[in-house]
Amino acid sequence: MLSKSLLGALLCSLVLMMAFSACKKKAVDPFPASNVVAGWEKTGETRVFAGKDLWQYVDGDAEQYVSAGVVNTSTADYKYKGQLEAVVDVFTMSNAAGAGKVMGTSQSQDSKPLQLGDAGSALSQSVVFRKGPYYVRIVAYEATPDGPQALLALAQSVVAKL
């Protein structure tokens, strides 16, 4: 009788531990290292902002992410072929609905839909997509002829790491 109770308790503990580890989000580094994507160099360290500190990065723009449940935001600078500068922002939301909400409100009418993650779109100087709880925005600071294709390649590498 005692051993049955002990076994039951052990099983319960095991189930709980499994459930807990499944709930824990795995640590993700979504930023491709330099030259993993042809022509792209990561030019700065990754910076991470907790949701409550997001204003330090994008004061005045942070509230829309906070209201959609942002957990944290990581950002890194890149350069393509030594010339075209870009920034990759990865917003980790508390769930996929939050990522969808942010993407829905920030999408431009002129953007072109992309098959990227759960949903994506592109303009001449930017690519955005969402995948699960992640909303990713990649923006180039200039318009160049090869920019759109280069941004897409970088985005595909990021989505593969999420």
Added chain:
Amino acid sequence: MNDRRDFLKTAATGAVLLGTQSTLAMAAGIGKPEQPGKARVVIARDASLKGVMDETKVLALLDKAMASYTGRQTQVEAWKHVIPANILAGKTIGLKVNGLGGRGISTHAVLIMAVCERLQQAGVAAGNIVVWDRGARDLAACGMTVNTSDRSKVRCYGSDVAGYEDQQEAWGTARIRLAKLLTRECDMVINLPILKDHEMAGITFSMKNMYGVVDKPNTLHANNCNPSVADLNCIPAIRTKVRLTIGDALTSVCQGGPVFHPEHLWYPNALIVGEDRVAVDHTAWQLIEGQRKTAGLPDLATAGRAPKYIATAADAEHRLGVNDPQHMHLMEV
């Protein structure tokens, strides 16, 4: 003597006094009668810029704006008209820039350096000029290099280095700690914001740029930043030291601000100059609304974020300036 390109490369690390006193014969607006009691605002444009930051053209545009604003014949006279003599005689002038939006939409280095150049020609020592913002990243976004201590050069650093006062200042809804750069370092500040749409405030330009002067600007965003923008500008150090706006409207975003949204980038190719911060912001607001209309976007009131703080700043409680066009002398040159 260095040529202009050398000047711009080295000015933040080794200023050069060019010493020229060229006549601003080309400047429009000179000789136009002043309208007493009206707030003067100048919009100076160079349509040929189109987003290309040509240093010679931007300097010429600055000269045109200052000549028109002051009605003075030479660059030195123009700057002496807006910089009090006691400040010229050895005091420190801060240039508060805005690099929040990142590389794509920050105060342009070419404008910052043009102002530094003209200040030196008016007699301000390089080391008595401080270019500043919240931190090194904001200054880098503007294209500036940090120089914290070498007074033989224009200095350039942020509140991440200088810090904030321990004591809290309060005016209305604004309860903040001020940047020591404002309270201790600068005797006068020239405000160099960049024109942007703003997700919460409606627009950000002269008065809203003071959010970069405080420790926690995120506490000032409620109710579309109204009345917090006006309240903040009433804090004595801000009201008294920030005397002139030379606003960067060379490039702008009419939607999606304050961060960089290249799809909403446009080129007003303009500088907006004035000492009345409310009149300057009212003028800037009209530019944004005009572009939003052109782009088929709803006006800011319809979008739910009219910049009501501009009217608040003009009210009897705040008295920061005027928002009634009848009380402005707007010159477009």
